[in-house]
Amino acid sequence: MLEITEGSLAVAEAVGKCRPQVIAAYPITPQTHIVEALAEMVANCEIDAEYITVESEFSALSACLGASAAGSRVYSATTSQGLALMFEVCFNCAGMRLPVVMSIVNRAMGAPLSIWNDQQDSVSLRDSGWLQLYAEDNQEATDLHYLAYKVSEDHRILLPSFVCFDGFILSHTYEPVDTISQEQADSYLPPFKPFQRLDAADPISFGLFAAPDYYTEFRYEIDQAAKRALSVIPKAGKEFAELFGRDYSGLVEGYRLEDADCALVAMGSICGTVKDAIDEMRDAGKKVGLLKIRTFRPFPSDEVKKALSGVGRVAVLDKNISLGSKGAMALEVRDALYGSQIPVYDYIIALGGRDVRKKDIARVVSLAEEGKGDLFYGLREEVLQ
Amino acid sequence: MNDEAACVLFDSGHRACGGCAAAMAARLILDAAGKDTIVVSSTGCMEVFSTPYPETAWGVPWIHSLFENNSAVASGVVASLKKQGRKEKVIALGGDGATFDIGMLCLSGAFERGHDFTYICYDNEAYMNTGIQRSGATPYDASTTTSPAGSCSFGNSRPKKDLPMILAAHGAPYVATASIAYPPDFKKKVEKAVNTPGPCYIQVHAPCCTGWGFEGEKTVAIGKLAIETGLWVNYEMENGVVTKVKKVVRKPVDDYLVGQKRFRHLFKPKRNDAEIAKIQALADRNAVKFGIDITLKK
Amino acid sequence: MAIGTGCTARPGKSRNNKTGSWRVFRPEFINEKCTSCGMCRIICPEGCIGENEEGLPVPDYDYCKGCGLCAEECPSEAIEMKKEEK
Numbered sequence: 001m002l003e004i005t006e007g008s009l010a011v012a013e014a015v016g017k018c019r020p021q022v023i024a025a026y027p028i029t030p031q032t033h034i035v036e037a038l039a040e041m042v043a044n045c046e047i048d049a050e051y052i053t054v055e056s057e058f059s060a061l062s063a064c065l066g067a068s069a070a071g072s073r074v075y076s077a078t079t080s081q082g083l084a085l086m087f088e089v090c091f092n093c094a095g096m097r098l099p100v101v102m103s104i105v106n107r108a109m110g111a112p113l114s115i116w117n118d119q120q121d122s123v124s125l126r127d128s129g130w131l132q133l134y135a136e137d138n139q140e141a142t143d144l145h146y147l148a149y150k151v152s153e154d155h156r157i158l159l160p161s162f163v164c165f166d167g168f169i170l171s172h173t174y175e176p177v178d179t180i181s182q183e184q185a186d187s188y189l190p191p192f193k194p195f196q197r198l199d200a201a202d203p204i205s206f207g208l209f210a211a212p213d214y215y216t217e218f219r220y221e222i223d224q225a226a227k228r229a230l231s232v233i234p235k236a237g238k239e240f241a242e243l244f245g246r247d248y249s250g251l252v253e254g255y256r257l258e259d260a261d262c263a264l265v266a267m268g269s270i271c272g273t274v275k276d277a278i279d280e281m282r283d284a285g286k287k288v289g290l291l292k293i294r295t296f297r298p299f300p301s302d303e304v305k306k307a308l309s310g311v312g313r314v315a316v317l318d319k320n321i322s323l324g325s326k327g328a329m330a331l332e333v334r335d336a337l338y339g340s341q342i343p344v345y346d347y348i349i350a351l352g353g354r355d356v357r358k359k360d361i362a363r364v365v366s367l368a369e370e371g372k373g374d375l376f377y378g379l380r381e382e383v384l385q
Numbered sequence: 386m387n388d389e390a391a392c393v394l395f396d397s398g399h400r401a402c403g404g405c406a407a408a409m410a411a412r413l414i415l416d417a418a419g420k421d422t423i424v425v426s427s428t429g430c431m432e433v434f435s436t437p438y439p440e441t442a443w444g445v446p447w448i449h450s451l452f453e454n455n456s457a458v459a460s461g462v463v464a465s466l467k468k469q470g471r472k473e474k475v476i477a478l479g480g481d482g483a484t485f486d487i488g489m490l491c492l493s494g495a496f497e498r499g500h501d502f503t504y505i506c507y508d509n510e511a512y513m514n515t516g517i518q519r520s521g522a523t524p525y526d527a528s529t530t531t532s533p534a535g536s537c538s539f540g541n542s543r544p545k546k547d548l549p550m551i552l553a554a555h556g557a558p559y560v561a562t563a564s565i566a567y568p569p570d571f572k573k574k575v576e577k578a579v580n581t582p583g584p585c586y587i588q589v590h591a592p593c594c595t596g597w598g599f600e601g602e603k604t605v606a607i608g609k610l611a612i613e614t615g616l617w618v619n620y621e622m623e624n625g626v627v628t629k630v631k632k633v634v635r636k637p638v639d640d641y642l643v644g645q646k647r648f649r650h651l652f653k654p655k656r657n658d659a660e661i662a663k664i665q666a667l668a669d670r671n672a673v674k675f676g677i678d679i680t681l682k683k
Numbered sequence: 684m685a686i687g688t689g690c691t692a693r694p695g696k697s698r699n700n701k702t703g704s705w706r707v708f709r710p711e712f713i714n715e716k717c718t719s720c721g722m723c724r725i726i727c728p729e730g731c732i733g734e735n736e737e738g739l740p741v742p743d744y745d746y747c748k749g750c751g752l753c754a755e756e757c758p759s760e761a762i763e764m765k766k767e768e769k
Contacts, residue, residue, distance in 0.1 A: 021468045022461060050464035055494030059457035062450060062491065066425065066461030069448050072468055074461070092450050097689035158688065196691060198446040198462060200421045200473045205441035205692045207449035214438050218690055397731045397743065398697035403705065403750030408728035435697070438690050442697040568725050602751030602764075605726060 002178050007138040007170040008033030010177040011103055011163075014142035016047040017185035018101075018149050021072035021192070024052040024063035028082040029115045030167040031105040035077055049075075057082035061089040061100070068098040069206050071197035073149070076100070079167055080107035080121045087125070093160045094129025094222055096207055097195070099152035100160040101145065102130075106268065106319075107167040108352040116353020117167040119268060123296070123320040123328045129222045131161040131229055132297040134267040138175045140248070140294075141165040143240065146180075146189055147248055150236045155195050156228050164296075166269040168353070180244055188243055226298045233295055251300035253292040254307050256282060260289030261312040262365050265304075265333055267293040270317060270349075270356055277361035288365055293329065301336040308337060314344045315368040321348045326374060345373020354378070394420060399442040401434040404601020406565045406591035406608065407480070410507045411435070411442075413568050414476065417575035418503075420445055422474045423466075425459040427483035428452035430514040431507065446473070453487040455479050456495035456504060463500045474579045475502040481522035482512040484588075485546050496555040496584045503578040503585045506548070509593035517596040521546040524616070525667060526660055527647045529596075534650035539660050544667060552586045553625050559585040560622040565592070566608030570619065570631070577621075590617045598646020610641040615668035618675045630675045638665045698746075702729065706749035708764040714739050716761035723753035723762060 003010075012034045023042070025035040042051045050067075054060045057078050064074040078086065083104060093100050104122045108114040122132055133148060135141035141163065148161035165171065180188075196204055210218055230251065237248035255275050257263060264274050271292045281288045291307050293300075308314055314337070318327020325331070330346030337344060345368045350356045364377060394415035401408040407430055415422065426432045426449045435442040436449065450458045459477040466473055477495075479488060484506040492504065511529045512518040519532040519541050528540040553560045559581040563571040571589055578585035592607040594600060599607055611617035612633060619631035639661065642648040651657045651664075672678050719738035731746035732753065740753075754762040 022464045024461060024464075048468075050468045052460055052464055053498065054457065054460070055497070056490060058454065059460070059491050059494055062454035062457030063461035063464065065450055065454075066448065066458035067465035068461070069458075070423070070462045070465035070469075072465040074465075088451055089454065095689065096450070195688065198423050198448055198473075200423065200446055203420075203444060203446045203694050205436055205443050205447045205694070206689065208436040208438040208441060208687075208690045208692055209433060209449075210438045210690055214686065214690075217686055221686065221688070393694075395730060396695065396697045397729050397746035398700040398702060399729075400700065400702070401728060403728075403748035404752050405728045405750075409726060412728070412730050413725075436692070439687065439692050440697040440700055441692040441694065444694040565726075600751070602755040604728075604750075604752055605756050 002176050004174055004176050006033065006172060006174050007141060007165065008172065009037050010138050010142045010179065011145065012037035012041070013179060014145045015075055016041050017180070017182050018145055018189055019047070019073065020049050020075035022050045022052065022064065022067035022074045023076065024054050024060045024067070024074070025076050026054050026057045026060045026078070026082060028057065028079055030107060030171045031077045031079045031082070031103070033171065034103060034105070057085045058089060061086040061093065064100045065089060065093050065096065065098055068100050069096065069198050071194040071199070073192035074100050075102070077103035077105065079105040080109055083121045083125065084109065090125055090128040090130060095218065097158040098160060099158055101148045101152055102160070102162055103145070104162045104164040105167045105171045106164050114352040117169050118351045118353070119164065119319040122162050122164045126297055126328060129159055129226060130297065131159055131226065133161065133163050133295055134293065135163065135165040135170065136269060136271040136292065138170055138173070138177050139246065141170055142177055142179070143246055143248060146185060147233070147236050147240055149189055151229055151232050153192055154232055157225050157232055158195055159222070159225050159229065164268065169269045184243065188240060230298050230300055248294065251295040252303045252307055253294060255290040255292065257289035257291060257307060257311070259287055261287040262315060262368050263289050263291055263308055263311040264315050264317060264361065264364070265291045265293065265329060266317040267296060267329065268319065270319065273356055273358060274317070274361050277358040280358060281362060281365065286365065299332045301332070304333060304336040308342065309340070311342060313368050314342055315364050315373065316344060316346050317349050317364065318346055319350045321351070343371070347373065347375065347377045349377040394444040396442045396444055398440065399435045400437065401430070402595050402601060404594050404604045406593065406604050407431045407507045407509065408434070409565045410589050410591055413565070413572050414505060414575050415445060417572035418474055418476060418579050421472070422476055422579070423462055425455045425462060425475065425477045427455040427479035427488060429480040429483055431478060431480065433514055452483055454491050455483065456488060456491040459502045460495045460498065460500045463502050476579065477502060477504045479506055480513070481506055481508045481510060482520045485521035485548055493555065496552055496557055499583055501582050503587065505575070506588045507591040508588050509591045509596060511596050513593050513596045525664060526651060528650055529647065539657070540647070540650065549586060549588055549622065553622050557586055558583045558624055562588045562617070562619050564590040564608045564612055564617060564619055566605045566612065567619065574621065598649070599644055603644065607644060610636070614638045614641040615672045615677055616641055618671050618677055620675055627675065630677055632677050632679045634679050634681065635668070635672060635677070638668050701745045702748050703745045706747060706767050708749045708751060709767045710742060710747065710749065710751070710754050711763045711765050712740055712742065713761045713763065716759050718759050720758060722756055722758060726752055726756055728752065
């Protein structure tokens with residue numbers, strides 16, 4: 001059923017239909033509407049979950065970790081500083097192979113303090129072992145939660161997932177969203193079957209320490225599980241498409257890439273603007289296309305390489321910066337294209353909520369055509385003097 | 386209570402120092418709580434000596450996540466069990482560093498929210514796992530590696546944080562102090578805590594032979610002296626009111642201090658009368674506050 | 684998977700670590716003096732003292748670290764620490 005609703009509320013509704021048994025969350029802008037909506041659902045017995053009002057994000061994810069280990073499906077949501085406070089626990093959840101699902105309402109990292117959007121927060125956790133899915137619009141943001149639980153809880157994977165969508169741009173925007181019914185949700189996402197759990201009837205010790213003779217092997221297994229997700233995600237996406245008609249079987253998605261001279265690479269809500277800009281440029285005779293990255297972790301290098309193999313140049317739009325190096329996505333794309341002659345230009349763009357318009361995308365394409373890249377796009381004059 | 390069962394619930398083969406009070410505590414806790422218990426440990430000596438992969442000494446379900454989050458993890462475990470309609474008891478275990486210092490935020494949050502679990506702090510009065518650094522539980526004048534006695538220092542400059550009172554102020558229904566030197570008393574308190582609904586707290590004095598500087602065979606004797614000098618008081622609080630106190634015929638604090646390397650600077654090259662008087666005053670204050678003195682009939 | 688997914692282990696595994704090899708002094712139990720009070724079994728940090736049918740303590744030297752707590756605390760002085768002969 002198509003409904004016009006706020007992004008956060010659409011996500012909260014989808015999360016509710018995933019039937020989380022334990023929810024633990026701490027308020028932080030722009031995530032609050034999601035956890036408020038879930039609290040309301042619990043208060044009205046619309047969902048049957050234990051809701052823990054923790055005293056910090058650190059405890060939110062710690063409580064999720066414990067609840068998951070004890071055998072419940074769990075949920076949390078956060079952003080930016082809250083995610084940073086969870087840093088330690090993030091590595092723990094992945095290392096302990098607990099399929100926690102968390103919404104990341106993407107926001108910039110301080111300092112300076114900024115409540116506005118970029119993707120520095122989740123991108124900075126790229127080495128933690130969490131799967132990272134990025135949504136372009138609110139429809140995708142809601143749907144990816146079902147997909148995330150399905151993939152995370154798969155016993156071949158057993159890794160936690162971030163479902164990332166841009167703060168304010170998506171979370172606070174009203175868009176038409178097709179919501180699926182509880183029965184439909186249940187038909188896609190079966191009840192949680194823990195691989196192992198804390199249980200007095202069958203005791204197990206979780207979270208031992210590993211000396212040098214074993215540590216590497218545990219890290220290897222996490223990495224292998226993440227890489228298995230490269231084939232499990234498309235299958236879960238295909239199954240979703242068969243039931244609901246919306247196709248997330250691709251780890252990446254091409255838009256008018258077929259004969260493109262310049263391929264833009266982007267993830268998240270900026271892709272919508274890029275598509276509109278591409279349409280205009282195409283109308284003006286420019287061969288431009290987009291490769292949208294939906295799955296940032298694991299990084300689908302082979303799919304990226306395949307999709308970009310015929311293009312003349314690549315312009316990566318990074319809403320993050322690995323300070324002292326490059327944008328995180330550009331590094332991945334360059335790695336994927338290593339050995340080819342295709343130049344990859346990096347543009348640090350849309351940090352801290354700075355708006356990006358179609359003309360900016362056209363300007364980026366021009367810069368790439370001039371061979372100018374690896375720069376912060378659209379800097380104020382005063383810092384350049 | 387079955388001692389045989391305790392051996393299985395916390396098994397042999399762990400790597401604690403000989404004479405370790407924390408290992409004793411783990412056995413006594415599980416002996417009292419029984420097999421239907423889920424233990425959530427913080428990082429620390431007990432976690433490290435009991436679970437080097439692929440070995441575990443735990444015969445009950447056990448989980449360790451981080452240093453500072455055992456209360457939060459326990460909150461999640463409790464919520465998870467409640468949702469599933471399961472009846473296991475949940476015990477969070479932490480050393481004094483994890484409890485008094487780095488885990489204080491999680492502990493306070495969990496107690497304020499009122500989860501049904503028991504938190505047990507094995508208090509060995511410093512960060513032992515990292516090599517005997519001071520914590521908020523280190524007593525006055527104890528020499529540790531970060532509060533060393535020196536030419537212008539008598540060791541740790543602050544008395545212990547009064548954590549049991551802080552947790553009682555959270556509205557905890559049951560708060561108790563105990564000592565591994567009195568096993569039946571400790572076990573009784575654990576039983577009471579796990580069977581009291583809501584967040585309960587037990588702080589068990591766990592003398593550390595390695596960190597305090599005494600022979601492992603003296604662990605229980607040192608623990609007894611802490612009680613007998615009034616420097617450690619065993620008491621119970623129910624709903625914020627002290628209901629039971631162990632009374633003693635008090636000995637001078639010297640008897641407790643002199644056998645431990647961490648207080649050696651108070652006796653060498655000669656007895657430091659002024660500093661020991663301050664420690665005696667702490668014991669005297671405990672005696673008045675809790676009324677521990679047994680007055681002998683003349 | 685060959686290793687415990689997520690670094691887990693099943694009960695009983697610590698028994699593979701025979702801590703008896705740490706021992707320098709060995710507790711010798713003098714049954715004639717023993718009153719079967721159970722103190723040694725209660726306080727042993729290794730949990731390695733069992734009891735036989737007569738209620739007498741039976742140490743498991745595979746795990747006894749020789750800390751001497753049992754000898755120190757035995758109310759009837761029925762345990763003596765002797766230098767371990769290797």
